[in-house]
Structures are given as structure tokens and as C-alpha cells.
Amino acid sequence: MAHTYTAETIWERGDQVFSDNLYCRKHALRFDGGIAVVGSSSPLVVPVPLSEPNAVDPEELLVSAISSCHMLWFLSIAVRNGFIVDAYHDHAVGTMTLNGRRKLWVSSVLLSPKVVFSGARAPNEERLKEMHHEAHEACFIANSVKTDIQVQPQ
Structure with a gap:
């Protein structure tokens, strides 16, 4: 069974000079459900004002x-x-480091979920860890990346 997902990434130069490499990286991200968000390069990678600090960057999206x-x-x-x-x-916290080929990559992601339960019963600590492990094993995104993903329930 194949599923298809779509997203649009839209950037326009406008009146910016492009050849000087001082163009703004701000762009639009539009998803198939109709929502749009402002995207940009990370200000940790490309300094402001060439990056938009109030936008979502690809590393945060991952x-x-x-x-x-x-x-x-x-x-x-x-x-x-x-x-x-x-x-x-x-x-969640992602860490970007150099890989063996000296290329930057998101090498690890630490998930720190805090879950509040109610009702007649709640899982004990061991069952909670098992449930997080099951969720990690089932997650389509976790199964799609090489990034080391750790889960530390709070």
C-alpha cells in the first residue's frame, strides 16, 4: 500500500540581488491540508537578516x-x-553534528514526553516505557531516518 503526501515550498527572489549570496532565505511552506507556515534557514546556520528567526527551519520540522x-x-x-x-x-531536542563524511546532519533527537493520565487506571513506569518503545517502533518517521532517537518519559 502506497500513500502520497504533498508539501509546497515557495520562495521568490523579488528585487533582491541573488548573485551576491545575500538573499533572504524566508519562504512559504504549504501543506495539503491547506495550512501554510513561514519557513527559513536556521539562524544558527545562516545569520539574521538572511534568515528569519520567527520562522520554522527544516531542522525544527524534522x-x-x-x-x-x-x-x-x-x-x-x-x-x-x-x-x-x-x-x-x-x-523534543534535535542535535546537529558532523557525520563521518564531515557533513552536518541531525544525528540525534531526544523526546521527553510528559503524559498525564486519568480514569480508573494508569500504566506503571515499566508499562509506560514499553508503550513508548512500541510507539517508537511503529512511528513512520522514526522508521524513515538514520537519526538516533531516544525517548525519556518525564
Whole structure:
């Protein structure tokens, strides 16, 4: 079974000089659901004003995609096991380092989800870790990247 996902990346030079490499990296990201966000290069990679610090950069999008996919699988696992989740908050952190070819890459992502349960029962610490492991194993995004992904439930 194949699924197709679409996203548009839109950048226009406008009246900027391009050949001097001092063009703004701000652009639009439009998704198939209709939402659009402002994208840019990371100010950690390309300095402001050539980057837009209030925009989302590709590295943040990758970290967010991993975190979101993990959460969606975790919620699915929780409901199948009869647990009631009231809140899920993950503060995910991606780290970019040099690889063996001396190229920058997002080498690791640390997920730190805090899950609040209610109802008659909640998983014990061991079961909670198992559920996060199941979510990680099922996550389409985690299965699509070479990045080392660690999960440390809070």
C-alpha cells in the first residue's frame, strides 16, 4: 500500500540581488491540508537578516515530525490498552553534528514526553516505557531516518 503526501515550498527572489549570496532565505511552506507556515534557514546556520528567526527551519520540522509521529502512535497504543490520556507534552531536542563524511546532519533527537493520565487506571513506569518503545517502533518517521532517537518519559 502506497500513500502520497504533498508539501509546497515557495520562495521568490523579488528585487533582491541573488548573485551576491545575500538573499533572504524566508519562504512559504504549504501543506495539503491547506495550512501554510513561514519557513527559513536556521539562524544558527545562516545569520539574521538572511534568515528569519520567527520562522520554522527544516531542522525544527524534522524534530517536530519525529515528536508528532511518536505522540500519535503513543495515543493510539494508550487507547487500545484502556488508558485515558488527558495531556501529552513533549519537549523534543534535535542535535546537529558532523557525520563521518564531515557533513552536518541531525544525528540525534531526544523526546521527553510528559503524559498525564486519568480514569480508573494508569500504566506503571515499566508499562509506560514499553508503550513508548512500541510507539517508537511503529512511528513512520522514526522508521524513515538514520537519526538516533531516544525517548525519556518525564
